[in-house]
Amino acid sequence: MSRLWSRTGILGIGLLALAMLLAACGGEDATPTPVPANATPTATPKPTDYFEGKTIRVVIPYTAGGSSSVLVPYFAHQLPNYIPGNPRMISSHITPIIAGYNFLAKADNDGTQIMYTSSAPIAQQYTEESKFDVGAFEYLIGYTSGESTLMVNRNVPFSDLQEAKASGHQLRLAIETDPTEMNGSDIAVLVTAEMLGYNLKLIPLSIASTGTAEMLVAMERGDIDGQVAGAIWYTMPKLRPGWTADGTIKPVAFFGRPGQVMAPNSETSTVALNYTDIVLSQASAELKSLYNALVVPDVALGKHFLAPPGTNPEAVAILRQAFTDAMADPVFVKGLERLLGSPSVNFSGAELQTTMEAAVAAYGEGRETRDQKVLDLYNKYTK
Amino acid sequence: MFEGFSNALPYFGRMDYWLAFGAGLIMAAITALVPGVSSLMLMALAIPFILINVQDPVIGIVMLAVITGVNDTLDSLPAIVLGMPTATTQVTFLEGHQLARQGKAARTLGAVYVVEAIGGVTGAVALLIAIPVMRPFILSIGYPEVTAISFFGLALIAVLSNGAIQKGILAALFGLLIGTIGLSPIGGVPRFTFGELNLWNGLPLVTVALGLFTLPEMVDLLMTRQPVAAHGAVISTRETFAGALDGLKRWKVAIRQSLFGVLMGAIPGVGGAVIDWLAYSFGILFTKDRSQFGKGSLDGLLFAESAQNSKEGGAAIPTLTLGVPGTGVWAIVLVALLTYGITPGPQMVDQYAHLTIVMVITLALGNVVLTMVGLVSSTYLAKLTLIPYPAIAAVVIPLSLIAGFLASTHWTAIPIAFSLGIVGFLMKKYQWPRPPLFIGFILGPIIEKNLNDAINVHTFAGLLVRPLTVGLTILAIVLAIVFHILMSKTGAQIEEFEAAALSDEIGTSGPTSAPSGGAPDMYSIKARLAGVPHEFISRWPEHILPLFISGISAYFYTETLDMSSRAGDYPKWLSLIVFLVASTLFLRQVLTPKTENVQIMDLGVLSEGMAGAKTAGAIIVGLFVGFSFLAMAINFQVACVALAVATPIPFMSRKVGLITGAVAGLLLSLFIWGLVENLMLPIWPEPAIWNIFFDK
Known part of the structure; x- marks a missing residue:
């Protein structure tokens, strides 16, 4: 089989030709096509053609059809332009998430197998089925941060979580049906409820893990009062124009990095207080420890790429550099942000590596007691 | 607009x-x-x-x-x-x-x-x-x-x-x-x-x-x-x-x-x-x-x-x-x-x-x-x-x-x-x-x-x-009740129609199914119980499914005993019902004499009673066993191609079978290595037997 076939594939050629034709034909109102992000990376140490003729597989540990089905193909299409040797990149779904991590943990560590993910299954690594250590992987880049916003319907009679208790309103929020699947945002809500003593009712719903659109409909139907999610506040102007501007939906809490100030979205300057700061300064030692171990790492870690433990350092360096170069290219970033619907950030692989190693170590201390506490809180607020 | x-x-x-x-x-x-x-x-x-x-x-x-x-x-x-x-x-x-x-x-x-x-x-x-x-x-x-x-x-x-x-x-x-x-x-x-x-x-x-x-x-x-x-x-x-x-x-x-x-x-x-x-x-x-x-x-x-x-x-x-x-x-x-x-x-x-x-x-x-x-x-x-x-x-x-x-x-x-x-x-x-x-x-x-x-x-x-x-x-x-009534009526109409056609054919019009007074009373409980060993042995393949389903449901039931009530209640009750219905069906089969084939909403076995069908069935089982062995010993892709090549040979004349097998193998190879490998590059299953010996 010739290299041409193996590198691009029959359909790839067809699609490329078609896209070029479409771009060339354009319409009368078509704007000039931006130059694809294929500029030569700047300041890159010229490595050998390590990846030339190779195929890099990006594992997606989520079912097809979600945002990862669009984001990863974007990277697979664009990133090879920044990797010397211009390798082919493809994506494969391996689910559930533990299976994806298990696969990566024993995959070839020559840089040809990497994974995209938006969470760090630190808790799951202690389960019987898992065969990985989250801290042992080679982190390549993080391109979103993991802060989240708790936003509620207009009819909720408070504008800040600290007023919730006094309002006497029962706040109804959706939660994962599986307590072990709760992410940092979910736990942040539990911690604030415990700290502030407001009336929280968590409703286990299967849509809680699937995302924003279904949750918005559940809010519109009145099933729940609000939702806590990552970039939702920033994508709201696209999903429901005018709703954040006219107060149909309002932010009541922000869970960001310590000291981080919530940024306004494109429609309104309304923002919420950063409850990470409030929790870390006011909560009990037990709640603080919980927050530090389970929420802070998630806030630091958004969507990111990682490689198997012990991956060839040369391959790791090339890939990290490629990601860094891509994230420094305005054309690439513009395309990425169109898909994300919110601004991207650039956490270097080395930075993530340090964060993750610290997070795993922090999680390991007093794990069983803390896990039990989380489970108790889940049961308390779902009853 | x-x-x-x-x-x-x-x-x-x-x-x-x-x-x-x-x-x-x-x-x-x-x-x-x-x-x-x-x-x-x-x-x-x-x-x-x-x-x-x-x-x-x-x-x-x-x-x-x-x-x-x-x-x-x-x-x-x-x-x-x-x-x-x-x-x-x-x-x-x-x-x-x-x-x-x-x-x-x-x-x-x-x-x-x-x-x-x-x-x-x-x-x-x-x-x-x-x-x-x-x-x-x-x-x-x-x-x-x-x-x-x-x-x-x-x-x-x-x-x-x-x-x-x-x-x-x-x-x-x-x-x-x-x-x-x-x-x-x-x-x-x-x-x-x-x-x-x-x-x-x-x-x-x-x-x-x-x-x-x-x-x-x-x-x-x-x-x-x-x-x-x-x-x-x-x-x-x-x-x-x-x-x-x-x-x-x-x-x-x-x-x-x-x-x-x-x-x-x-x-x-x-x-x-x-x-x-x-x-x-x-x-x-x-x-x-x-x-x-x-x-x-x-x-x-x-x-x-x-x-x-x-x-x-x-x-x-x-x-x-x-x-x-x-x-x-x-x-x-x-x-x-x-x-x-x-x-x-x-x-x-x-x-x-x-x-x-x-x-x-x-x-x-x-x-x-x-x-x-x-x-x-x-x-x-x-x-x-x-x-x-x-x-x-x-x-x-x-x-x-x-x-x-x-x-x-x-x-x-x-x-x-x-x-x-x-x-x-x-x-x-x-x-x-x-x-x-x-x-x-x-x-x-x-x-x-x-x-x-x-x-x-x-x-x-x-x-x-x-x-x-x-x-x-x-x-x-x-709707379920209406459907049942409507379809039962339809079934009865078909039976009447077929019975009438049969009567016309053989020139009789008397009842054909009701047991007459002089005939052995095969519907009495005693007669049925006496017939159980015979029914069980002579119709054993028919009992595989109800027994299999009973076994699976029993296994599922025992598994649910270790589950929390939130996760296990639904399958627990369901498996219990399945077990009861499957056991009842099994008992009904061994207690009831075999009836004639009925019309159901599904395709029957076309090869039933055809000359050489049993031999063909054995060959197919052999082909699938061979396929599985090759998939575990070499790899899944090769096993698929081998299955394509081997399938027509026993079922067609030697020459035509060989040519067809070769063409099928070629088509499969093109599909696997031309399309699938290039378009999807799947993670193929690892050959288990090979890995045992070579400890990959």
Whole structure:
């Protein structure tokens, strides 16, 4: 089989030709096509053609059809332009998430197998089925941060979580049906409820893990009062124009990095207080420890790429550099942000590596007691 | 809206529009015809190209919408002609493949394509009309209502179990039970997964369809060594167009069914694999003569096919009105819309009316064009039914196994498919209707998930005061009773008709079945008990299924004892019921003398009683054993090619068999290493035996 076939594939050629034709034909109102992000990376140490003729597989540990089905193909299409040797990149779904991590943990560590993910299954690594250590992987880049916003319907009679208790309103929020699947945002809500003593009712719903659109409909139907999610506040102007501007939906809490100030979205300057700061300064030692171990790492870690433990350092360096170069290219970033619907950030692989190693170590201390506490809180607020 | 039309029309004079349209159509056709290639996969490949290079959102969205919206048009072909159904072409297979066996493949395809075009166009037009008004409807359908709508699916079992009601009910219950495999919707507890992470997502739908329907059908046809079509089959362009005329004559019915499909498609979570069955039963309700359903009914086939194509228009409605994708592929269209800065909602018929109108016209046009393609090619493709099946099987059996594997990308797909293949074949042989099992399997998780969510939001007492929920549930129960009465009447009419015909033939008119006073009383309890050992031994293969199901349910029951109540209660009670029904059926079988074959809503075993069928069966088992060994010793791809090469040799004359095997092997090799390896680069299963020795 010739290299041409193996590198691009029959359909790839067809699609490329078609896209070029479409771009060339354009319409009368078509704007000039931006130059694809294929500029030569700047300041890159010229490595050998390590990846030339190779195929890099990006594992997606989520079912097809979600945002990862669009984001990863974007990277697979664009990133090879920044990797010397211009390798082919493809994506494969391996689910559930533990299976994806298990696969990566024993995959070839020559840089040809990497994974995209938006969470760090630190808790799951202690389960019987898992065969990985989250801290042992080679982190390549993080391109979103993991802060989240708790936003509620207009009819909720408070504008800040600290007023919730006094309002006497029962706040109804959706939660994962599986307590072990709760992410940092979910736990942040539990911690604030415990700290502030407001009336929280968590409703286990299967849509809680699937995302924003279904949750918005559940809010519109009145099933729940609000939702806590990552970039939702920033994508709201696209999903429901005018709703954040006219107060149909309002932010009541922000869970960001310590000291981080919530940024306004494109429609309104309304923002919420950063409850990470409030929790870390006011909560009990037990709640603080919980927050530090389970929420802070998630806030630091958004969507990111990682490689198997012990991956060839040369391959790791090339890939990290490629990601860094891509994230420094305005054309690439513009395309990425169109898909994300919110601004991207650039956490270097080395930075993530340090964060993750610290997070795993922090999680390991007093794990069983803390896990039990989380489970108790889940049961308390779902009853 | 008028302005929208005037802004939309210039697009149809632009070259880039037609290129996008053509590319979308080609990809839709590939999705429909090439096993293992899904719309999602092609869209994932296409979307970076589109979003980066195509600046005009209308063109970009058109291309994605065509891939999504018209891929159902051609997928009936493998089910009808080759006996290769997918998860969404089960009714097509049940009715259409029997018509192909009767030599009516060309005529059937002609009719199918026309109603599919009607369905596609109706769906597209309904989309345009529904966008401004459907929002309140979709918002009024919550978890309780989706649960109640799923009960309609269960009501269907009354239709589909006609002729074998106890077996049908047990099959449906068994389907519900195997639907609980995977993580529990509450608590995320792994249930019956045998430590396999791959099973956390449940049994893969494609693999279940493959095992239950496709493999048994292909094996049966292979055992006959005959072509699919009966001798004297008429396959010509004239027949195809006569079929098209049949379809056109049913335009009113097709529109009614299509509107039903739109409505069902518009409810997120109902799913395409259920919609064709729902549409089938909806059509049966309006039919006076129900005697042909399940035996090759063109009407039944067209009921499902029109709804299948219109449902995509329905699935687009929540996507474009609420930003809630009706299906996974519409989720990709939604992301593309948002990426282009277009917000779903009322503005789709205001600010972006031109986009909506171009999309609607394109969906309609796409369906019509693919219909034309289908009609023109039908005559040639229908001739596949005239080729001896071993030559076809050499290609399609390995292809189906590859498709089954690609759907889950895990080695467990193959043993699951083979195991369910044995179950499916036994069901065929001993007259168990398979559709109830499949429907139970699909609906089980939908019901469990939505019911849990409904109770969590509204509480159980709260559900009882929701008028729509209660109304739909009562309607589903009434419908089940009505279906049962209607189908029983139909069954009785057929029996009377056949009895009368038999009487005329032999010239007698006396009763034929009631025991006379002088005859041994074979219905007394004593006589029955005395006959148990004989019945058990002489009919032992017939007892395999009820015993197997009893065993599985007993095992499931014991497993649930270690589960938390939230995760285990549903499967615990279900397995108990399944065990009781299966045991009762087993006892009934050994206590009741064997009765004559009855008519059920499923395909029987074609090779039954044919000379050499048993030998053929043994050879096929040998081929599958050899395949499995090669897959474990060398690799899965080589095993597939070897199966393709080896299959025709024992079933055809030596020379023809060798040539056919060589051609099939070549085709398979091209498919695997030319297409799959380049397009998908799957993670193939590792050869277990090889790894034992070489410790990879």
